[in-house]
Amino acid sequence: MDFFNLADCNTCGKHSILVEKEIPSHNKNTRLQSIDKQNNNVILSQKFIYPVDNTISLVPPASNSMPEDVRSMYNEAASVFELSPRSSAALIRLTLETLLKKHLINDGKKHNLNTMIGMSNMEQPELVTEFMDMIRKEGNEEVHPEYEKLEHEWGNITKDTNKDQVLYMFKYINSICDLLGLVTKMHNDYKALPESQKQAIHKRNAKYNTK
Structure with a gap:
């Protein structure tokens, strides 16, 4: 059973919430945040759940190439990870x-995520699309569990969340933004090349692309 306690700081007056959990002492796989007391049968673990200490978060910071509105949602996801x-x-x-929806497709029409990934596939490097599909797959498994993974007809979810896989979702979206930013810079730099150099490149490519 979990017990929640509200604590007040005597110095600043701010509130904190502490959760206490009773864990069988023979459960050697349990990683405790701290131990308050222990007897032959039960260990009482304690952990502050509010305020969240973001300084120890495993989530990587948002990519510098991430648009501001996308970054805001990324940071919200990071804030609730723990x-x-x-x-x-x-x-x-x-x-x-x-x-x-807002930066790659942006056609004013309503599309589901799978469709939008497919629509962007022709314009983006294949690796970008693969990262997108991995985010879609992992996200779907968390928010749309299959019926076989439910405990009974009332819908209790029995599938435990894999925190490592969720962390990779953060890395995937960062990599997507990094790659898109790099591709955009490359296209702009290429356009800035002297026309004579671009013609020489085109001539070279034509030589090796003829079949």
Whole structure:
């Protein structure tokens, strides 16, 4: 059973929330944040859940190439990672939808995520599309569990969230933005080349592309 305690700081007057969890002492796989007391049968673990200490977060910072509105959603996903990795995964999936809908597709029409990834496939490097599909897959598994993974007809989810996989979702969306930023810079730099150099490149490519 979990017990929640509200604590007040005597110095600043701010509130903190502490959760206490009773864990069988024979459970050697349990990683405890701290130990308050222990007897022959039970260990009482304690952990502060509010305020969240973002200084120890495993989530990488947002890419410098990430648009501001996308970055805002990314940071929201990062802020809840320690409390709820499943919620974090759902928000990263929504972060990808925002990137596609507002910055890559942006045709004013309503599309689902799978369709938008397909629409962007012709314009983006294959690696970018693969990262997108991995985010879609992991996000779907967290927010749309299959019926076989439910405990009974009332819908209790029994699938545990894989925190490492959720962390990779953050890395994937960062890599997408890094690659898109790099491709955009490359295209701009290429356009700035003297016309004589671009013609020489075109002539070379034509020589080796004839079949």
